[in-house]
Amino acid sequence: MESLEQRRQRLMGPNVPTFYRTPLHIVRGEGVWLWDVDGRRYLDCYNNVPHVGHCHPAVVEAIARQASQLNTHTRYLHERVLDYIERLCAKFDHDLSQAIMVCTGSEANDIALRMAEAVTGKTGLIATDNTYHGNTKFVSQLSTRRPPIGGYPGNVRLVPAPDSLRPVGGDLGSQATVFAENVARAIEELEASGHGFAGFMLCPAFANEGLPCLEPGFLDPTVEVVRKAGGLVLCDEVQPGFGRLGDAWWGHEILGFRPDVVTLGKPMANGHPVAAVVTRPDVMAAFREAFGYFNTFGGNPVSAAACLATLDVIETEGLVENARDVGVYTLARLQDLSHPRIGETRGHGLFFGMEFVAEDGVAPATDFAEAVVEGMRDRGILLNRIGRKMNILKMRPPMPFSRSDGDLAVEALGEVLARMPQ
Template sequence: MSAITNTELLQRRYNVMGKSSPLFYEKPLHLVRGEGVWLYDNDGRKYLDVYNNVPHVGHCNPRVVEALYKQASTLNIHTRYLHDNIVEYIERLTTTFDDGLSMAMLTCTGSEANELALRMARFYTGNQGIIVTDFAYHGNTEAVAELGTGFMPEAKHTKRVKSFSIPDSYRGISGVAESDLADAYAAQVQQAIDEFEAEGINVAGMLVCPDFANEGLLTVPKGFLEKAVAMVRKAGGVMIADEVQAGFGRSGAHFWAHQWYDLTPDIVTMGKPMGNGHPLAGVIARADMIEAFSKEAMYFNTFGGTPVSCAVGMAVLDALQEDRLMENAVSTGAYVTAGLRKLQDKYPLIGDVRDLGMFFGVELVTDRATKVPAIIESRRIINLMRERGVLISTIGVTDSILKLRPPMPFQPEHADLLIATLDDVLEIVSREMAG
């Protein structure tokens, strides 16, 4: 039990961080401990974590904590000395990629990784233009904020970024048949390329999160991404896959979400789950791109890829492998989806259920025919879930898609609690809507 009340702590936070520093839930949570898929607040109350992907192999995973402690008590130093850990880690990491993606540069955050990827793509192609979706978030440095069409003021003013509509099979494009959606979205990518060329900027690359997570964990029209990438490459650009949120086996059958498509990116960025909470991120790219870039532009990152970070990264890979967490993402993932689909049969509020391994999007609509986003209801649901001890959040253009993305050790017994709680909450909210 904390000596200070939550109201007092909140006020002190406002004083030093401002009222706009984001906090989840109407009643913010004051967390003090985590273990596996569980979080504990300052009153000792336990919450099922169905949201956080950074504690990828479980909160405070003992294998990761031990590796961190052991290396931190031996040596921690930057990367301008020889050390086994960084070499061994990158050797292991690159085995998870398709041939050709064989070299890495390590950073501390996903934003830095995307920033580096932009520099590399622009250097390599000699072009400046980057294509993203019209509801993108890829991080918070100045150049990366220009990509943040969904969230960032910089994206409104830049000439170096153009966007296409989020490739959403559920909502589609008005007047376009489902079978023509892939071509229609790809035509928007071609239009962005043409506009860049007309403006003398030319396309350096397309940067997308392969599971379109922030956009709403979309079901992408089949063939769209492959077509779009071919167009970008034909115009002299490269493909950058932002795996910061999607990667490290979360999608179950594949280690990387881009591997669900028939393509190999030129550059991949990663972060979040990579260090299970320790700041570890990076860029993997074609060897010729990394060699050419680093010959001209010396890249050094004081905290990126230290022996401690790499020991932690290796412990995450060990845990994924030894605890068979990708297999779990497939089996428990399917179990969760089956439960969500049963709820969809029961509640008209659920317009669509989408899944990719251990990642689920539940799109809520006030009317299934017109697909009006259930914005108020979504907010109410996540707060009612929190009150009942299950933590979820929302994503998408109108924040009306429930985002369920638990740590990878999530088990069927946890899924049962999630589905039963969501059932209760949907019952309440559906009743409120009717009355």
């Protein structure tokens, strides 16, 4: 009899990724919990898509109610999308006041790159050398999971990503300056090549890079370099946004800079396929003039209802404050764990990383990290890995995650580590 995995490959093709050596067959979710087909319960310490918790009743009800009334595209007038954009833009403390609603973070980042082109009239783009910003053809040229066929195009430069244990330039104290110098050098190369410089795209938490410990102001020298060159700062908030970092709604607020464009995605409608690009009116006008853009499903009434309900839940349930409180508590407990392979434990709000290293204290311990992830899965705790060598444990739970949930995860992790080789 054909297994579910075999059927999946037959119908979806090869190399469609799944988590874990033995993939999970998940059939139900509620809050921070997931259940598999056999009825086993798992604590979800990884998924940022169900931002306010799996199947939150307020979001489910809002989707169902609007779907029973109307769902169409934005070439007809409707209020919900405008109500949402108005409330969303009010969450920014600077001059980002207009938005384009789309369906995925990839689409949002694709638009952000085109906004940079429209404003500058140039095509040169910069990102870090260990990042991910989506899977459209345009955006994937910045992403480093797999190089594009034929290699990276001439208008793209990838600069060394910041790192806690292996800092750019070899020294933590000078890393911010060296990072900015590398961006400046990339800009010079783009200008000399004839492409010119349009924009620098980054995640303000440098999440896929490994969630390095960076102080507020780290990006100040880089932002100055970008501004001086006439380029745009494009900020991908798909992972750190909507209060995940606890101390603010947005990751760029934590680092203390003001981007020209912000992109949003997965968390904004609690799993309903919604994303957005938020920017200034002058940038929006340049984009609208240069590109005839329309998105059939972006900002439809059902998506807007899901977004509004998600925003309501974040506010009424105090989930940003919860991320701050539970984040500080859980990080302290994680940092109390001890094992020779732990190189550094770091985090901000409900976003944690634990980096595993080899005996020399520097080389990545990739296999060790994979074994820890599998051991946690066997104990009913779901998390995964990030980083250049996939040696960094990644915890990014839904926002209702509690102190007791943190206790459960940390205690299980302590048990797994105790059984790992020294």
